[in-house]
Amino acid sequence: MKEVRVVLSPEAEEVYKHLNxxxxxxxxERMLLKAVNQKIDLIKTNIHYGDPISKNLIPExxxxxxxxxxxxxxxxxxxxxxxxxxxxxxxxxxxxx
Numbered sequence: 001m002k003e004v005r006v007v008l009s010p011e012a013e014e015v016y017k018h019l020n021x022x023x024x025x026x027x028x029e030r031m032l033l034k035a036v037n038q039k040i041d042l043i044k045t046n047i048h049y050g051d052p053i054s055k056n057l058i059p060e061x062x063x064x065x066x067x068x069x070x071x072x073x074x075x076x077x078x079x080x081x082x083x084x085x086x087x088x089x090x091x092x093x094x095x096x097x
Contacts, residue, residue, distance in 0.1 A: 072085070
């Protein structure tokens with residue numbers, strides 16, 4: 001089995017950096033960052049971990065910008081969610097939080 005590689009989109013990377021910066025001083029950001037890291041580990045072990053989103057509900061923006069043909073949703077604390085897509089080469093691309 002290939003190693004799964006997780007890549008953050010520029011938008012997701014920006015949010016992830018913000019969470020890392022604020023985690024020391026904010027309990028909410030620390031909790032969210034911990035949840036994101038745990039979910040990424042779960043996705044690495046099971047790439048179909050999230051809830052699949054119907055193909056007709058995938059935003060056109062994601063289809064154009066990322067070439068998305070599949071989309072999965074993972075629930076995070078405080079009504080946040082993480083969306084990710086799978087590529088052909090066993091790569092998980094996290095699009096947004």
